[in-house]
Amino acid sequence: xxxxxxxxxxxxxxxxxxxxxxxxxxxxxxxxxxxxxxxxxxxxxxxxxxxxxxxxxxxxxxxxxxxxxxxxxxxxxxxxxxxxxxxxxxxxxxxxxxxxxxxxxxxxxxxxxxxxxxxxxxxxxxxxxxxxxxxxxxxxxxxxxxxxxxxxxxxxxxxxxxxxxxxxxxxxxxxxxxxxxxxxxxxxxxxxxxxxxxxxxxxxxxxxxxxxxxxxxxxxxxxxxxxxxxxxxxxxxxxxxxxxxxxxxxxxxxxxxxxxxxxxxxxxxxxxxxxxxxxxxxxxxxxxxxxx
Numbered sequence: 001x002x003x004x005x006x007x008x009x010x011x012x013x014x015x016x017x018x019x020x021x022x023x024x025x026x027x028x029x030x031x032x033x034x035x036x037x038x039x040x041x042x043x044x045x046x047x048x049x050x051x052x053x054x055x056x057x058x059x060x061x062x063x064x065x066x067x068x069x070x071x072x073x074x075x076x077x078x079x080x081x082x083x084x085x086x087x088x089x090x091x092x093x094x095x096x097x098x099x100x101x102x103x104x105x106x107x108x109x110x111x112x113x114x115x116x117x118x119x120x121x122x123x124x125x126x127x128x129x130x131x132x133x134x135x136x137x138x139x140x141x142x143x144x145x146x147x148x149x150x151x152x153x154x155x156x157x158x159x160x161x162x163x164x165x166x167x168x169x170x171x172x173x174x175x176x177x178x179x180x181x182x183x184x185x186x187x188x189x190x191x192x193x194x195x196x197x198x199x200x201x202x203x204x205x206x207x208x209x210x211x212x213x214x215x216x217x218x219x220x221x222x223x224x225x226x227x228x229x230x231x232x233x234x235x236x237x238x239x240x241x242x243x244x245x246x247x248x249x250x251x252x253x254x255x256x257x258x259x260x261x262x263x264x265x266x267x268x269x270x271x272x273x274x275x276x277x278x279x280x281x282x283x284x285x286x287x288x289x290x291x292x
Contacts, residue, residue: 072125072134075112079133082108091132096163101132109133113140120146127155132164139167144175152182159193162234166200173197174204180216187223192232199227199238206245217246221255228259228267240270247278251287 079102088103116122116137123142126134138155152173159165173179179201186198202220205212224243230236243259246252256278259271277283 068121068125071116071119071122072129075116075122075126075137076129076131076134078112079104079109079131079137094163096161098132098161098163100130104133106136109136110140113137116141118143124151135164136167139171142172144172147172147176147178149178149181152176152178156182156186156194156197157191159191159197162193162196162237165193165197165234165238169197169200170204170207173201174208179205179209180212183220183223187227192234195227195230195232196234196238199224199235199242202242203238203245206242206249217249220246221252224252224270225255225259228262228270229264231264231266236266236270240273243270243274244277247274248283248286251278253278 082104083102084105085103087105088101090105091098091101091103119141120143123138126141127138129135155168159168173182183198183202183205186194186201189195189198202223206217206220220242224239224246227235227239228243230239243252243256247256253275256271256274259267260275262268262271
């Protein structure tokens with residue numbers, strides 16, 4: 001059998017086709033290399049832009065931190081200028097055990113707060129100073145809308161006296177969306193001021209929360225009755241305050257009478273103190289008026 005061999009004409013026609021294929025491959029390779037170079041250039045530009053943006057943000061953050069630190073130091077200097085020996089002695093006189101206290105009246109703290117206005121970041125920085133008056137200032141400077149449960153928890157763990165506890169609860173925490181949840185949570189606290197915070201906050205909500213219905217307050221009475229047997233001074237005073245505050249809104253006389261008959265001394269103290277106020281003529285008139 002004879003095998004067909006390519007003719008010279010066929011060989012000549014095959015060479016241009018091979019050349020075209022080679023050129024196409026070379027062009028494809030060049031295009032691929034150009035695309036890779038372009039992508040590398042774009043990636044480098046993006047990386048440089050990202051680095052520049054990060055550097056700009058870091059510079060802005062550093063500048064903001066510097067401004068914040070200057071504001072903190074200015075506030076501390078202002079507070080130091082208002083300190084008096086009399087105000088320092090008053091802290092001891094009214095049972096406020098405060099470390100790092102300057103001795104500045106609440107009136108002057110509120111004057112400075114008005115000058116500073118609301119500033120969430122400044123409040124955090126003031127708290128971090130550890131200065132008693134600076135921490136009191138945070139209650140008026142922080143923005144309730146921006147206060148998180150985590151911040152409330154962190155600060156509550158550092159409550160070291162009744163004044164810090166009550167002021168933060170009465171001025172700031174009860175105006176956040178997290179107040180009622182913290183009442184329940186903190187009522188389980190073992191720490192004396194942490195547990196007091198639950199009832200200081202409950203009392204504060206009783207005064208300021210005009211939109212919530214009766215149910216949370218009724219649940220608050222259950223928490224009060226359970227905690228009334230705690231004989232620690234600042235806990236039982238907080239419980240008594242909460243019972244009296246709720247009573248002015250939701251007549252808690254029944255609970256007060258039950259506590260006044262309790263075999264536990266602390267519960268009797270809470271019940272008798274509340275009962276005395278809740279059955280006083282001014283409170284009875286107020287309750288009668290609210291029912292009209």
